[in-house]
Amino acid sequence: METGAVLQRRRPPRLQIKGVCKRFGGVHALRGVDLEADMGEVHALLGENGAGKSTLMKIVAGAHAPDEGELWIDGAPFAPSSPREARDRGVAMIYQELNLCPHLSVLENVTLGRERARFGVKRLGAARSRLNQVLGDLDVKSFSGDSMVSELGPGDRQLVEIARALCFDAKIIVFDEPTSSLSAPDVERLFRVTRRLVESGVTVLWISHFLDEVKAIGNRFTVLRDGETVGRGDVPETSTEEMVTTMAGRSVEEAYPRSPRSLGDVVLSVRGLAGSRSPREASFELRSGEILGVFGLVGAGRTEMLRSLYGLDPISAGDLQLRGLPIRRPRPRHWVSLGVGLLSEDRANEGVALDLSIADNVTLSSVRRLASRLGTVARRAREQATEPWRERLSLRAGSTRQPVRDLSGGNQQKVAIARLLECGADTLLLDEPTRGIDVGARVEVYRLLDRLAAEGKAILMVSSHLPELLGTCDRIAVMHRGVLGAARPCEDWTEDAALAAATGGTH
Numbered sequence: 001m002e003t004g005a006v007l008q009r010r011r012p013p014r015l016q017i018k019g020v021c022k023r024f025g026g027v028h029a030l031r032g033v034d035l036e037a038d039m040g041e042v043h044a045l046l047g048e049n050g051a052g053k054s055t056l057m058k059i060v061a062g063a064h065a066p067d068e069g070e071l072w073i074d075g076a077p078f079a080p081s082s083p084r085e086a087r088d089r090g091v092a093m094i095y096q097e098l099n100l101c102p103h104l105s106v107l108e109n110v111t112l113g114r115e116r117a118r119f120g121v122k123r124l125g126a127a128r129s130r131l132n133q134v135l136g137d138l139d140v141k142s143f144s145g146d147s148m149v150s151e152l153g154p155g156d157r158q159l160v161e162i163a164r165a166l167c168f169d170a171k172i173i174v175f176d177e178p179t180s181s182l183s184a185p186d187v188e189r190l191f192r193v194t195r196r197l198v199e200s201g202v203t204v205l206w207i208s209h210f211l212d213e214v215k216a217i218g219n220r221f222t223v224l225r226d227g228e229t230v231g232r233g234d235v236p237e238t239s240t241e242e243m244v245t246t247m248a249g250r251s252v253e254e255a256y257p258r259s260p261r262s263l264g265d266v267v268l269s270v271r272g273l274a275g276s277r278s279p280r281e282a283s284f285e286l287r288s289g290e291i292l293g294v295f296g297l298v299g300a301g302r303t304e305m306l307r308s309l310y311g312l313d314p315i316s317a318g319d320l321q322l323r324g325l326p327i328r329r330p331r332p333r334h335w336v337s338l339g340v341g342l343l344s345e346d347r348a349n350e351g352v353a354l355d356l357s358i359a360d361n362v363t364l365s366s367v368r369r370l371a372s373r374l375g376t377v378a379r380r381a382r383e384q385a386t387e388p389w390r391e392r393l394s395l396r397a398g399s400t401r402q403p404v405r406d407l408s409g410g411n412q413q414k415v416a417i418a419r420l421l422e423c424g425a426d427t428l429l430l431d432e433p434t435r436g437i438d439v440g441a442r443v444e445v446y447r448l449l450d451r452l453a454a455e456g457k458a459i460l461m462v463s464s465h466l467p468e469l470l471g472t473c474d475r476i477a478v479m480h481r482g483v484l485g486a487a488r489p490c491e492d493w494t495e496d497a498a499l500a501a502a503t504g505g506t507h
Helices: 053-060 083-088 106-111 125-137 154-167 184-199 211-217 240-248 302-310 332-337 347-351 358-362 364-370 379-392 409-422 439-454 466-472 495-502
Strands: 015-024 027-037 042-046 068-073 091-094 172-176 203-207 220-225 228-234 266-275 282-287 291-295 315-322 325-327 340-343 427-431 458-463 475-480
Touching: 015 053, 027 042, 027 053, 027 068, 027 220, 042 053, 042 211, 042 240, 053 091, 053 172, 053 203, 083 091, 091 154, 106 125, 106 154, 125 154, 154 184, 184 203, 184 211, 203 211, 211 240, 220 240, 240 439, 266 302, 266 458, 282 291, 282 458, 291 302, 291 439, 291 466, 302 315, 302 340, 302 427, 302 458, 332 340, 340 409, 347 409, 358 364, 358 379, 358 409, 364 409, 379 409, 409 439, 439 458, 439 466, 458 466, 466 495, 475 495
Parallel strands: 027 228, 042 203, 042 220, 091 172, 172 203, 291 458, 291 475, 340 427, 427 458
Antiparallel strands: 015 027, 015 068, 220 228, 266 282, 266 315, 315 325
16 A cells, blocks of 8 residues: 555566567578567677577668567557668667778768758758767767768767767767777777767667676577577676576586697797788797687787788798798698688688589689599589588588588688688688687587697687687787787786787886
8 A cells, every 4th residue: 555655667668578479481580589678778689690699780770671579669659661761760780890981981881861952952961969968978989970970980980870870969889899900909999989878878789799798788688499498688687608698598507618639740830920011020939739819809810810821911920830841932822722721810701602502612622633634623522522511610500502602601611610620721810710700619610620729730819808818729929010929828928918018018
């Protein structure tokens, strides 16, 4: 019975999703998904690749319409028929691949499609004032409305997207893998900006495979698996292990599998490697049975080092030896013939041929061995060569004839690695081998690399994710501004020490 106290009704959720289903042909992408996100919170949306996260967010952004279910914003029904209608209701989507026009200024990008004009002349005065106010609120000092987007780095370009959303009064901002291409300082700045957003009442939906980021920035989380909501909770009160188990539907006993390894002789020796612009100087030795990690911030020159070493970019200096054999003019074809394979960080454009089948991709580098006397390679020969790798790498696909485009990111990465192994590579140069794949697929890649090292293969692994280097490697070297430091055993490193070395501090 009431005692006279005034009971306040709970504010409705900023975003409420109930029973949303979505089918594409006979495939159920979403099966009755539920989600609630309150005003002024960072709500993390978690799940492995293919769990339905992107489909759900495209429904929120107006790109797809649900087959069943309902959505509300601030207690009012929300059923956008287009992305523009969703934006008008206060929803902004910031994709992993930013949607900006580099040849235009920041102000022109912010107002694109919503310009006010009179007699055919754009009137940008009010928009400029609003943009300046937003940039001031975000404490952005590295660029202005007149800056050209082509001159901005990845971190600043992301801030342009955020400013564009705020200029049109976004209530809900969806970040899709927002830190995948950012340096550590840019990630910290994004965190600061995100905290400012939620303090002002904006709701942030944060999609990320990096659970350490979720722990650092998130308030609550929802987990999707196979298109269904399978878990939710408060981020501070939930361990990373619990999140992983809910996402994968199985217990991940060991995030970084480690078998006994026996380091052998030096396979690859690099002395004083320098490129036309980067690296400035890189020296290391890689042994058989070893995983040697290279850490550094974005722009440090890690990828450039691998490209120069492999002959994809010109070198200006350096002494290279493979098993004691001097390599005077490195070329990709020569490296392949010597059993050295490179995995590019740009999987979609350089790692796999998305429109070709799994079998075609796996055998791309070994067609000469499979070719008949007439110079042709039969489809059956390609499929027979691919089948063992499908089984050994636990490649999830209906058939080796399936297009690689239809596979998840983790399985695409396995196809790229299988191509190197099929052509006989026993020295692997891997650039960001787990970028863009979910936590469950990462564990499978770690397990594969551990098995290959235990078999005696030599692996050089470049990564911007320190925990995986500390968990999988035998030694780690840190690159700073094009210079590679000395490799040291993993037990001699801490995350703080590696970051200090990467930013120019003391080792």
